[in-house]
Amino acid sequence: MAKKNVTFADIAAYTGFSKTTISRYFNNPDSITVENQEKIANALAVLDYKENKLARVMANGKTEMIGVIIPNLYMHYYSDMLDHIISTYEEYGYKFIVFAGNEDADVERRYIQELLAYKTEGLIVLSHTLSSKELAEYHVPIVTIEREDEYVCSVNTDNYMGGVQAATVLAKSGCDILLHANSDFPSTIPAYGRIQGFQDFCETNGLEHRIMIRNFGASFEENNAEIAKLLQEIEEIYPEKKAGIFMPNDTHA
CATH class of the missing domain: 1.10.260 (434 Repressor (Amino-terminal Domain))
Incomplete structure (x- = not known):
């Protein structure tokens, strides 16, 4: 029974x-x-x-649930961040509902509505797709990570200093040309600071350098093809030089 x-x-x-x-x-x-x-x-x-x-x-009325919106699980950064977020359960007792938006604004809006229907007590957003102004209009506690944050609370790293440090390491390695490959970010995105820090260090120290803007895609196949093209271009343009390359993230590196 x-x-x-x-x-x-x-x-x-x-x-x-x-x-x-x-x-x-x-x-x-x-x-x-x-x-x-x-x-x-x-x-x-x-x-x-x-x-x-x-x-x-x-x-x-308390669900003890938090919604998480990430762009994808392919990039090491997002999966690593998700691992750290979920691990907080033992200390704080909050559970997480996770959606991967794959940079589709309509899909992310639908996911957020789904999360709100479950009475989630807040959102953690790593995706760049929806503006902070639109996110703020949901009137639910929101924390974003490493993205445009004019209207919401955000946790960001010192991307500018990261760019400076990357350029410093390459310069100390005796590279003849310093290269930074990245996506076409607007200056409002924290990651733009890497480009600016890298460029400022090179210009201040009179180092030959170049910023190489690329759309690397969102899958292994697309990344592999674009990075192969990038390396071939570098070899063709700088055949006799020791090139130091600062990649935008762990996955692409």
Whole structure:
């Protein structure tokens, strides 16, 4: 026979506390004494209580779920970031619903509506597809990562210094020509700082350099073909020079 679900009424009857006290144990444990918390915890173990998450969501309206929008899982950066985000569950208890938008604005809008329908408590957006102004209009807590962020909160790295450091390493390696291959970013995108930092360092130190703007595509096949073309072009233009190349990300490198 199906095992009976243990209810708050069962716990209250076992402990002699009211159902209100049992509810406070789950929703506001600090409002009851440590001694009573221990009595209730012991009752839960004896009765083999299994928490009904859905009932709890309906009671307090908190889903403890966060929506995540990423461009794709192909790029190492996005999969690595996702791994770190998901690993926070043990410390903070939030679960994640993840969608890969593949740089399709209509698809991402549909995904966000789906996430909001599940009453997610916030969004983490790594995709560049939708503007921060549009994201802010959803009126839900949003944190973006490494993207245009005029209207939202964002976590960004020091891309400019990254470009400077990359150029520094290549210069110290004795390269005759320093090259940076990247996509055509607007200056509002944090990653543009890599281009600017690389270029400023080279110009300040009188180093021969070139910025090579490319559309590398969004798949292994497209990346492989475009990078092969890039390397062939470099060999043809600079056949007698030691070329140092700063690639835009780990996957392309």
